[in-house]
Amino acid sequence: MGSIGQVTPQQMHFAEPLPLKSGARLADYTLVYETYGTLNAAKSNAVLVCHALNASHHVAGLDERGAVGWWDNLVGPGKPLDTDRFFVIGVNNPGSCFGSTGPMHVNPATGRIYGADFPVCTVEDWVDAQARLVTALGIDRLAAVVGGSLGGMQALAWTLRHPQRVQQCVAVATAPNLSAQNIAFNEVARRAIVTDPDFHGGHFYEHGVVPKRGLRVARMIGHITYLSDDAMEQKFGRELRAAELGYSTQEIEFQIESYLRHQGDKFSEYFDANTYLLITRALDYFDPAREHGGDLARAFAAARQNRFLLVSFTTDWRFSPARSREIVKALVDNRIAVSYAEIAAPHGHDAFLLEDPRYHGVMRACFEGLRDV
Amino acid sequence: MGSIGQVTPQQMHFAEPLPLKSGARLADYTLVYETYGTLNAAKSNAVLVCHALNASHHVAGLDERGAVGWWDNLVGPGKPLDTDRFFVIGVNNPGSCFGSTGPMHVNPATGRIYGADFPVCTVEDWVDAQARLVTALGIDRLAAVVGGSLGGMQALAWTLRHPQRVQQCVAVATAPNLSAQNIAFNEVARRAIVTDPDFHGGHFYEHGVVPKRGLRVARMIGHITYLSDDAMEQKFGRELRAAELGYSTQEIEFQIESYLRHQGDKFSEYFDANTYLLITRALDYFDPAREHGGDLARAFAAARQNRFLLVSFTTDWRFSPARSREIVKALVDNRIAVSYAEIAAPHGHDAFLLEDPRYHGVMRACFEGLRDV
Numbered sequence: 001m002g003s004i005g006q007v008t009p010q011q012m013h014f015a016e017p018l019p020l021k022s023g024a025r026l027a028d029y030t031l032v033y034e035t036y037g038t039l040n041a042a043k044s045n046a047v048l049v050c051h052a053l054n055a056s057h058h059v060a061g062l063d064e065r066g067a068v069g070w071w072d073n074l075v076g077p078g079k080p081l082d083t084d085r086f087f088v089i090g091v092n093n094p095g096s097c098f099g100s101t102g103p104m105h106v107n108p109a110t111g112r113i114y115g116a117d118f119p120v121c122t123v124e125d126w127v128d129a130q131a132r133l134v135t136a137l138g139i140d141r142l143a144a145v146v147g148g149s150l151g152g153m154q155a156l157a158w159t160l161r162h163p164q165r166v167q168q169c170v171a172v173a174t175a176p177n178l179s180a181q182n183i184a185f186n187e188v189a190r191r192a193i194v195t196d197p198d199f200h201g202g203h204f205y206e207h208g209v210v211p212k213r214g215l216r217v218a219r220m221i222g223h224i225t226y227l228s229d230d231a232m233e234q235k236f237g238r239e240l241r242a243a244e245l246g247y248s249t250q251e252i253e254f255q256i257e258s259y260l261r262h263q264g265d266k267f268s269e270y271f272d273a274n275t276y277l278l279i280t281r282a283l284d285y286f287d288p289a290r291e292h293g294g295d296l297a298r299a300f301a302a303a304r305q306n307r308f309l310l311v312s313f314t315t316d317w318r319f320s321p322a323r324s325r326e327i328v329k330a331l332v333d334n335r336i337a338v339s340y341a342e343i344a345a346p347h348g349h350d351a352f353l354l355e356d357p358r359y360h361g362v363m364r365a366c367f368e369g370l371r372d373v
Numbered sequence: 374m375g376s377i378g379q380v381t382p383q384q385m386h387f388a389e390p391l392p393l394k395s396g397a398r399l400a401d402y403t404l405v406y407e408t409y410g411t412l413n414a415a416k417s418n419a420v421l422v423c424h425a426l427n428a429s430h431h432v433a434g435l436d437e438r439g440a441v442g443w444w445d446n447l448v449g450p451g452k453p454l455d456t457d458r459f460f461v462i463g464v465n466n467p468g469s470c471f472g473s474t475g476p477m478h479v480n481p482a483t484g485r486i487y488g489a490d491f492p493v494c495t496v497e498d499w500v501d502a503q504a505r506l507v508t509a510l511g512i513d514r515l516a517a518v519v520g521g522s523l524g525g526m527q528a529l530a531w532t533l534r535h536p537q538r539v540q541q542c543v544a545v546a547t548a549p550n551l552s553a554q555n556i557a558f559n560e561v562a563r564r565a566i567v568t569d570p571d572f573h574g575g576h577f578y579e580h581g582v583v584p585k586r587g588l589r590v591a592r593m594i595g596h597i598t599y600l601s602d603d604a605m606e607q608k609f610g611r612e613l614r615a616a617e618l619g620y621s622t623q624e625i626e627f628q629i630e631s632y633l634r635h636q637g638d639k640f641s642e643y644f645d646a647n648t649y650l651l652i653t654r655a656l657d658y659f660d661p662a663r664e665h666g667g668d669l670a671r672a673f674a675a676a677r678q679n680r681f682l683l684v685s686f687t688t689d690w691r692f693s694p695a696r697s698r699e700i701v702k703a704l705v706d707n708r709i710a711v712s713y714a715e716i717a718a719p720h721g722h723d724a725f726l727l728e729d730p731r732y733h734g735v736m737r738a739c740f741e742g743l744r745d746v
Contacts, residue, residue, distance in 0.1 A: 116623070187630045188633065190623070191590055191637070195589070196586075213568040217568070220561040223557075232553040232554050238552075247658075249653075277623070278622060285618065
């Protein structure tokens with residue numbers, strides 16, 4: 001298997017406002033994206049990769065700073081999503097903090113940084129923005145749309161909003177909506193950010209500060225939910241940082257504390273607080289069954305022409321296999337072609353980012369089986 | 374079943390310093406306690422109830438403000454822990470914020486409020502303090518020591534430190550130590566408190582402020598872990614507060630958010646931040662196997678003369694049944710008399726506070742079976 005090597009992100013500007021589900025509009029905006037592989041003459045081999053909370057358009061290869069893409073183990077020459085065959089697109093969603101128009105940019109209507117005034121985006125809004133990019137790239141129909149976690153929700157939403165524009169949906173470690181517990185974790189993280197005095201109602205940019213305390217706590221909470229109980233136990237257990245206990249309430253005693261603090265510190269250095277609020281809200285809001293009286297099968301009636309692969313991981317307690325099975329049932333109820341793999345993996349939700357041979361085998365088989373490409 | 378009625382808390386002062394596991398000492402201190410029922414002439418019918426994080430000496434009956442004790446459904450005339458037969462003692466642990474000497478009191482050594490300087494207490498230290506109170510009440514041997522969650526750890530520790538002073542140990546919804554995930558949740562909560570600018574390094578009393586933001590977040594995190602995923606789904610699901618979505622990142626959209634914020638607000642009004650740090654640390658540190666090379670069975674060799682009842686709840690993901698089974702195994706390895714009940718209950722960790730007929734039936738049978746009382 002080869003490597004993609006250095007990748008340069010591209011930009012596309014959209015002058016026409018994007019109508020949002022909330023009723024608001026996103027004024028002219030820019031999307032940052034990367035592509036890997038070559039678009040064929042028929043423009044039939046394009047695969048869109050949708051990102052989750054803490055990721056971007058940089059899916060594979062090396063960026064200018066040498067950072068490896070977040071799904072590089074999946075996407076590349078000879079890899080399961082083979083760039084020798086497919087033209088893969090990674091796009092950063094509006095509202096993110098990795099290049100596309102987001103809360104840290106200037107609101108053209110006011111000349112002021114958006115901050116908390118950036119319009120609330122939903123998964124469906126992102127998908128519409130992605131569809132415009134796909135159109136601008138001259139692609140009528142995607143061979144596949146792929147995503148994990150929140151990215152999986154986007155992959156699902158493609159089949160509901162633009163079913164004729166995608167052949168295969170690959171949704172990994174995802175859910176048809178958030179549970180009360182999922183929303184609860186998001187809400188605690190948001191409260192930590194919003195109540196940080198440095199948040200300044202979401203207009204901290206003007207004050208030259210960043211609500212790092214809140215971001216750290218938010219990330220620590222998130223991190224706990226990404227890992228399985230067992231994986232955390234295996235990796236850290238009750239291991240102490242020093243040889244002996246220090247009997248302190250504020251100093252680090254256990255390795256897990258050190259790890260979590262480090263994750264929180266790193267995250268607070270680069271992630272935008274308003275983006276965190278926006279993205280967790282998009283997660284909360286996703287609920288395709290809602291407009292169909294809570295009937296998920298009715299929601300997926302729109303996707304009768306699509307094919308689906310769902311993958312879940314046994315130790316994922318954030319989006320458990322039971323949540324994927326709800327989607328599978330809704331598809332089966334519609335007699336829609338769906339494959340489902342429940343992978344026994346110890347890593348929890350994070351498993352979707354890791355290179356498990358059975359998981360990647362399933363993904364490879366799915367992409368190899370794509371017809372008319 | 375009758376009611377205990379109004380209860381007046383009592384106080385006992387201890388002039389002799391309490392040596393702590395950390396090597397420090399707690400200078401003269403006061404314990405607040407309540408008793409229910411009557412101590413018999415042989416002083417053989419005393420049962421000590423140990424409290425968990427957010428509780429106190431006020432176990433049963435009504436306090437001066439009419440508040441019902443936290444385990445009133447278990448303790449009273451004709452109730453499973455029958456005060457017509459037993460003399461029940463509830464005691465507030467040092468370091469708490471409900472009356473016994475704690476961080477909000479004056480350090481006699483400095484004349485200044487303890488704050489963050491209050492010495493770190495362990496479960497074992499609390500048990501030693503409780504043992505002194507029991508002695509002062511003229512009781513040589515307890516018929517039973519009972520507790521849930523952190524209180525269960527204290528009940529276990531009694532059999533390790535003072536095995537000859539207790540007949541029956543009843544440990545509900547507890548664990549032989551915290552897992553990495555348990556410690557992780559505690560650590561996030563502590564970071565939320567410690568990084569609140571109003572914490573002032575734990576000396577906020579002098580500044581006339583309280584780190585309410587941190588306490589709110591800490592409580593919200595805790596609350597999520599007390600409830601089962603299913604119970605939360607059943608109670609709140611994705612129910613909205615208003616008829617329609619408001620598309621806001623900061624306003625409440627879902628009922629679960631409203632509930633959690635309310636819990637956080639209430640808690641921040643009465644709970645002490647330093648107490649939160651101290652109690653979560655006591656949880657982290659509890660690990661009786663540690664001094665025996667990680668061998669829990671060797672730790673419990675000290676408790677050969679005791680009898681045990683362990684109870685766990687199927688949906689408790691904080692201290693899961695598997696953790697109780699570790700304790701049961703360590704006891705069985707020592708041929709110690711142990712009963713174990715795994716109760717199918719939907720409420721998660723909080724089940725230990727609720728009135729489940731099977732759970733209370735097991736508790737009643739245990740107390741009824743106590744001999745030589």
